[in-house]
Amino acid sequence: MYNYLAIFILSVSLISCTGDKGSKGGTSSDGESVTSGASSSGSGDEEQGQETTVSDTGDKGSKGGTSSGGESVTSGASSSGSGDEGQVPEAIVSDTGDEGSKETSSGRESVTPGVSSSGSGDEEQVSGTTTPDHWIFSVLFQEIEKGKFTMGSPAGESERLGGPKQDDEKQVPVEITKSFEIMEKELTQKQWFLLKKENPSHFKAPGHCADHDTIEGVDMCPNHPVDSVSWDDVQGYIKELNASLGLTGCNGRPDDKSGCYRLPTEAEWEYAARGGTETAYFFGDDFDNWDYAWYSGNSEGRTHKVGTKDANLEGLYDIYGNVWEWVQDAYNKELPGGKDPLNDSGSGRVLRGGSVSRDWWELRSAYRFAYYPHTGYADTGFRLVRTL
Helix, strand or coil: CCCCCCCCCCCEECCCCCCCHHHHHHCCCCCCCCCCCCCCCCCCCCCCCCECCCCCCCCCCCCCCCCCCCCCCCCCCCCCCCCCCCCECCCCCCCCCCHHHHCCCCCEEEECCCCCCCCCCCCCCCCCCCCCCEECCEEEEEEECCEEEEECCCCCCCCHHHCCCCCCCCCEEEEECCCEEEECCCCEHHHHHHHHCCCCCCCCCHHHCCCCEEECCEEECCCCECCCCCHHHHHHHHHHHHHHCCCCCCCCCCCCCCCCEECCCHHHHHHHHHCCCCCCECCECCCCCHHHCECCCCCCCCCCCCCCCCCCCCCCCCCCECCEEEEEEECCCCCCCEECCCCCCCCCEEEECCCCCCCHHHHCCCCCEEECCCCCCCCEECCCEEEC
């Protein structure tokens, strides 16, 4: 599904990287969710130096927590939290995965301002406390070739009934008419920081990771996915990223000008996640393999370093689990079908892929969830698409 691509380098001057440091990236603390009957995944007040977990306490006042029991637009979806969030003995996240050996040679190395390399597992180091005016960072993308597929799941899909029946997954034919590139890994806390100069993430304390760092006074787990970002926050990041590159004609759509960065459409996300498969998961119909995802059964209620689980058939890591991934579409009960579908109408925005607080059946390629666009919780993140 992807070609071997050449490596290119682009140096950019970042004129402004101020960001609103006082707003925690604009994430909402009102606990609103837009999936009906769906409880969220955790709340938790962040504690420095102590490990915290994603839970379902319904602490809507905490910006670092996930939403709880909010009004939803997907009937019957529920979360898997462990109950009240509490302090547990500090544990070090295992970073033993050899990320370097997992990289596929087909990854296209691109350079974007404020985006550091996640290809080797060795994060680029910032020297001193002042960010230079010019940065060269690399991030690997995989090219997903255009094609046709069936979006959604059959009514009798294995494990679709492991939780409430999902009547918003009715299958539709889809054609992706333009190839696109998508990040191999979820955007990390350091990649967010290098552009925005702040870190809204909940899981950023020393107890959350083995490679904790403080840069310019900002705490982070640099190689963990950025979390607690809302759909609106992500749009702001993308707008600033495209502007810093001098890119115009970027509207978050498949017909954007070549080189524009954006979120994947819901159809593009599922197409890339499936990698040509028609089963519930890209590895089969039954969830019997923990090698591909951090979820409620193995995550210990916190995020983990990106790329430490095996990739899917397209070379994408953490496409299931770790953090929910925002897509461009607004939520509608009926899946959008046809050519390059994109739903712009609706109050909620779609998330895909499940998270560290979710059950196995919520990791399925067709599973859908949604929050209001101004809300971001401890298990919401994203990965970028680049238009070809």
